[in-house]
Amino acid sequence: xxxxxxxxxxxxxxxxxxxxxxxxxxxxxxxxxxxxxxxxxxxxxxxxxxxxxxxxxxxxxxxxxxxxxxxxxxxxxxxxxxxxxxxxxxxxxxxxxxxxxxxxxxxxxxxxxxxxxxxxxxxxxxxxxxxxxxxxxxx
Numbered sequence: 338x339x340x341x342x343x344x345x346x347x348x349x350x351x352x353x354x355x356x357x358x359x360x361x362x363x364x365x366x367x368x369x370x371x372x373x374x375x376x377x378x379x380x381x382x383x384x385x386x387x388x389x390x391x392x393x394x395x396x397x398x399x400x401x402x403x404x405x406x407x408x409x410x411x412x413x414x415x416x417x418x419x420x421x422x423x424x425x426x427x428x429x430x431x432x433x434x435x436x437x438x439x440x441x442x443x444x445x446x447x448x449x450x451x452x453x454x455x456x457x458x459x460x461x462x463x464x465x466x467x468x469x470x471x472x473x474x475x476x
Contacts (some may be wrong), residue, residue, distance in 0.1 A: 341411030351410075354403045358396060358438070365392045369430065387457055390449065394458050397442035448474050 342348045347355075368389035375382035419427070443466075449456050450465035451474035457463070467473075 342412060342413055344411060346413055348406070348410065350406055351403070353378075353435040354399060354406065358399060358403065361396050362438075365379055365389055365396065368392065390445065390456050391458055393442045393445055394456070394463075396438055432467065440452070 342351060343464035368385050372375070372382050372385045375385065418424075446456055447466050448461070450467050451470045453471070455462050455465070
């Protein structure tokens with residue numbers, strides 16, 4: 338199993354990171370959707386929201402690893418080559434997905450910081466990105 342992209346195949350690391358990110362994004366989404374199952378102020382709700390933060394920041398960390406892995410090797414060639422408009426649209430979509438996977442966790446961290454709450458990342462309390470500002474957090 339190759340650990341580096343080639344002209345004909347993505348590396349095992351790239352494939353594994355891709356599917357791990359898909360699963361993590363689904364779990365992050367499910368966590369925030371299922372928080373409504375628990376009443377406000379309950380331990381279960383606090384736990385599921387904390388898991389949402391933790392897995393969301395895991396996406397943020399792993400996206401940088403994906404970008405690093407992508408920079409190390411070439412992307413496999415698509416045969417036959419797609420029309421230029423499809424290639425441009427695919428590139429635009431990739432950029433949008435990476436902006437989403439980087440920007441969304443940062444925005445979430447900013448909102449939680451503005452609410453005056455701490456963000457835990459696998460037992461480590463992360464510093465707030467901004468000072469407490471309830472009005473900003475509502476926006």
